[in-house]
Amino acid sequence: MRESKRTKILTAAVEVVQRDGVTSVTFDSVAAASGLTKGGLLYHFPSRDALLLAVHQHVAREWEESLVEAAGKTAEEATPEERLEAYARVTSRSVTRAELLLFLEASVNPGYAQPWRDVTDRWAPSLADAASGPAALTHFITRLAADGFWLYESLSGEPTSPELRRKVVERIAATIDKDA
Template sequence: MRPSNRTNILDAAVRVIERDGITALTFEAVATESGIARGGLLYHFPSRDALLQGIHQHLAGVWEASMIDAAGKPADAAETPERYQAYALTCAQTATRAELQLMFDAAATDENMQPWTEVVERWSPPTPQDLSDPAALDLFIAKLAADGMWVFEALSRSRLAPEVRQAIADRLAQMIAAASKTA
């Protein structure tokens, strides 16, 4: 199936951000990168804010699709440990600087943060409310470690070797499984 112009525009916009930073995101830059005329961009995204919102929705959807793939099922069909493990395994994938920049951008507005928040709420452990529950704390620590590995990959000039990344992801999955049994 051929990707839609909308998807091509969003993928081109992400490439612009990856290469040149979020401040370089202009209709002209995206038109050049995508090969779609500025009018075609404006048809799908009438403003830069609409384009950014579309990018956030698109990348949050891609991220969730990765978790569905890791779990082998959607969040509502997965057991709690399966969801948390899929989250950790997906966060263990190599992150891009564009994704990190967009996550920081998303934090500036509720509208841009909403697609990311919805995915996180479906797939990751909540912030523990009962601090005397070690299993809930362990699950949340595993989430923080997975998030931290993702940020490390996005910020570091050197990448983790694939076998190191996989070993960490496997260990996080084991920690989640053990904590889930006692929860």
């Protein structure tokens, strides 16, 4: 199936973020990376802000597709424990520079944060959930462990071997009370 121009633009924008950072995403840089004209980009995205929002939505959608694949079902079909286990497994993979930079950008821009929040709201327990009882608190701590592993790898510069990664993920997943 042929890649749509919109998808081609978003993929190119992610490549620009990966290579040069979020501030380097301009119509000129994305046009050069995608092989399209600046006018072609403007047809799909009337402003840089619209382009960046679409990039966040695009990467968040890819993240959710990974969650669905890990769970073997959609968030609506999965139990809370199945959603959390998928979340722990997916967040344990090595993060790309682009993902990290987009997450950081979203932390200071509520509009960019919304696509990520929508995904985490479907798949991971929230702080508010943690107050509803001991099992919910354990599930929230499991989320924090998965998020912490993701962040550790993102910022430490120390790659984790596949064997250690597997052990860490299994230990995190083992904290989920599947009978809760």
